[in-house]
Amino acid sequence: MSSPVDRSHWLTIFALTLLFVSYNIANAGINHLDIEDNEFAEFEDFDVEDVVGGVASDQKNVLHDHEESSTPEQDKEAAIADEDEATVETEDNEFEHVDEDEYEGYEKDSTSKPDLKLNEGPKITFAQLPAHLRSNWESYYLELMILAGLVLYFFNFFLGRSKNQRIAETWYSAFKGPLLEKFALVGDDGKLENSQPGLMKESENVYLLWCSGRTGCEAVLFELRLLKRQDLVAMVMNLFRPQQDQVHVKVFMNDSDMDTFVMCLAAKKTANRFVREMADISVYCPEKKSAVDKFGLPANFVLMSEIGEASSTLLDVRVCSLINNIPEVIESIHFSDQYSGPKQTEDTAPSKMPEVKKMLIFNFNLPLKNGKSIVEAVEIIRPAIMLTFHCIDRVKRFRLSKEFKAKAEKNRQKVEEAFLKSTHAARAEAAAARREEKRRLEKEKILQDDDPEKQRKWEEKENKRLAKKRMPKMKAIKV
Numbered sequence: 001m002s003s004p005v006d007r008s009h010w011l012t013i014f015a016l017t018l019l020f021v022s023y024n025i026a027n028a029g030i031n032h033l034d035i036e037d038n039e040f041a042e043f044e045d046f047d048v049e050d051v052v053g054g055v056a057s058d059q060k061n062v063l064h065d066h067e068e069s070s071t072p073e074q075d076k077e078a079a080i081a082d083e084d085e086a087t088v089e090t091e092d093n094e095f096e097h098v099d100e101d102e103y104e105g106y107e108k109d110s111t112s113k114p115d116l117k118l119n120e121g122p123k124i125t126f127a128q129l130p131a132h133l134r135s136n137w138e139s140y141y142l143e144l145m146i147l148a149g150l151v152l153y154f155f156n157f158f159l160g161r162s163k164n165q166r167i168a169e170t171w172y173s174a175f176k177g178p179l180l181e182k183f184a185l186v187g188d189d190g191k192l193e194n195s196q197p198g199l200m201k202e203s204e205n206v207y208l209l210w211c212s213g214r215t216g217c218e219a220v221l222f223e224l225r226l227l228k229r230q231d232l233v234a235m236v237m238n239l240f241r242p243q244q245d246q247v248h249v250k251v252f253m254n255d256s257d258m259d260t261f262v263m264c265l266a267a268k269k270t271a272n273r274f275v276r277e278m279a280d281i282s283v284y285c286p287e288k289k290s291a292v293d294k295f296g297l298p299a300n301f302v303l304m305s306e307i308g309e310a311s312s313t314l315l316d317v318r319v320c321s322l323i324n325n326i327p328e329v330i331e332s333i334h335f336s337d338q339y340s341g342p343k344q345t346e347d348t349a350p351s352k353m354p355e356v357k358k359m360l361i362f363n364f365n366l367p368l369k370n371g372k373s374i375v376e377a378v379e380i381i382r383p384a385i386m387l388t389f390h391c392i393d394r395v396k397r398f399r400l401s402k403e404f405k406a407k408a409e410k411n412r413q414k415v416e417e418a419f420l421k422s423t424h425a426a427r428a429e430a431a432a433a434r435r436e437e438k439r440r441l442e443k444e445k446i447l448q449d450d451d452p453e454k455q456r457k458w459e460e461k462e463n464k465r466l467a468k469k470r471m472p473k474m475k476a477i478k479v
Contacts, residue, residue, distance in 0.1 A: 153232045160229025161204050167245065167366075167374050168207040168224055172199050174378045175385060182389055183220070184213025204230045216257045216396040220388070223248040226366075245366035246331065247381065249388050253358040257396045258337055260408040261310040263303070265291060265323075266332035270363070271302045279354070280338040283415055295320050298327045306411065307404045310335075314394055322387055329384050331363035335395060338412070353419055360395060362388055 179186045187197030188210040200208045209222040226245045228234035262284040264274060271288055274281045285304040291297040295315055301323070305311035314335065323330050339361070340354040364384045368377045400408065439462075446458045 156232045156235065157230045160231070160235070163229055164205050164226045167226060167368070168199055170374045171224060171247070171378050172209065174382070178386070179211055182214060183211040186211050188212055188219075204228070216254065216392050218252040218254060220252070221250045223250070245368055247364045247366055247385070249362040249364070249385070251360040251388065251392055253360060253395065255358060258358040259310075259398060259400050260337050260405070260412065261307045261400065262336045262338055263305040263307070263311045263314070264332065264334045264336075265297075265301060265303050265315065266334070267300050268302055270332050271304060274332070274334070275304070277342045279340050279343045280336045280356075282343060284338060284411060297323055300327070307400060307408055309400060309404045310398070313398055314391070316394070318390065319387065322383055326380060326384065328367055329365050329381055331365050332361070333391070334361040336361075352423075353416065360388070360391055362391075
């Protein structure tokens with residue numbers, strides 16, 4: 001059993017040992033904090049140089065071993081990492097002098113970044129071209145449709161022009177012989193020396209043939225008005241409003257070879273158009289009468305006649321039988337000694353009587369439809385062309401009786417008086433307009449003058465003139 005002295009000795013040793021350990025631990029913590037807070041701790045002198053030297057030597061050995069074991073690629077990556085970590089911090093800000101309130105959107109803590117676009121080269125742009133035609137047909141539908149329309153139009157132009165020319169040549173070759181028998185000159189072009197007698201081409205669908213040198217008339221104009229086969233648009237419109245090829249014959253009569261009368265036999269549609277448009281028919285014979293009962297003609301024909309004696313004489317049995325045989329060919333037969341063409345509008349009303357001519361006008365249809373060839377259509381129209389020569393001779397021999405002659409002269413006198421009255425009214429209105437314009441200019445001149453005496457005299461003169469104008473007109477009666 002130990003004594004109390006030994007027990008106290010062991011307690012003292014334990015306490016000293018505990019105190020020494022506590023002191024070492026506290027001292028080690030303080031030294032560790034100093035090393036972390038001090039950036040230059042590695043440059044300070046330590047009391048324990050051996051330890052430092054040993055640690056440094058160990059670190060050198062480790063770094064040396066690392067340098068020996070590292071590859072060139074690893075060295076390159078390490079250098080790049082060191083450059084990234086090496087950043088320079090500047091405490092001074094180059095934008096300190098800038099006022100924050102003066103510039104909008106300015107931030108004091110923002111750092112300027114270098115503009116990398118200054119070192120870039122020119123930017124290359126590539127045009128957006130459509131795909132090739134073989135692989136992208138949908139993009140060219142409009143162009144293809146326009147091209148197909150142009151090809152179709154020109155194809156129809158050449159085809160229609162050649163057909164119209166063939167029709168005209170066939171017609172001329174069929175009637176050249178009979179025309180040479182009836183006229184001294186066929187194919188006159190108005191020149192002294194006609195080098196190429198025959199048809200004259202007015203347009204792609206209009207052909208003219210002048211004939212002269214026959215008793216009873218000055219000249220005859222044959223006009224072939226064919227369909228516009230060369231025009232694709234006109235042919236499409238023809239499907240909705242059908243028309244026919246026509247031959248118009250205009251006979252210019254001598255003044256002494258035709259009496260004074262106006263008459264017209266035409267189909268209903270043509271007659272309605274003539275009443276609206278033709279000046280002589282609208283004035284002298286606007287009334288339409290049926291030609292069925294009196295002449296036995298088809299129901300689609302109407303007669304417009306100024307003198308009944310003229311129509312009953314000229315529409316003889318031969319003419320009526322021909323019309324009944326080919327009613328689809330006869331479009332209109334128009335005889336007039338007052339022919340002046342279409343009516344003139346009110347805006348272009350002439351100041352004198354229009355010039356009139358004595359003419360016989362025939363409109364014939366060329367029946368090329370219903371599958372008929374050109375030669376067959378020309379043979380069908382041959383009797384109608386021969387009818388014109390019969391009508392020329394009949395009109396030359398026809399003379400009105402005294403009663404109907406006086407009636408015709410009276411009608412023409414009334415028309416002339418009405419025209420003069422209308423023109424007189426127009427002239428009076430024009431004269432009144434000129435007088436008013438003259439007074440207006442005179443009034444403006446007086447008002448511009450500063451002399452009040454002249455203005456007063458002019459007003460008195462004008463008031464007297466107006467008072468005299470308003471006074472009722474009175475006739476003086478002699479006793």
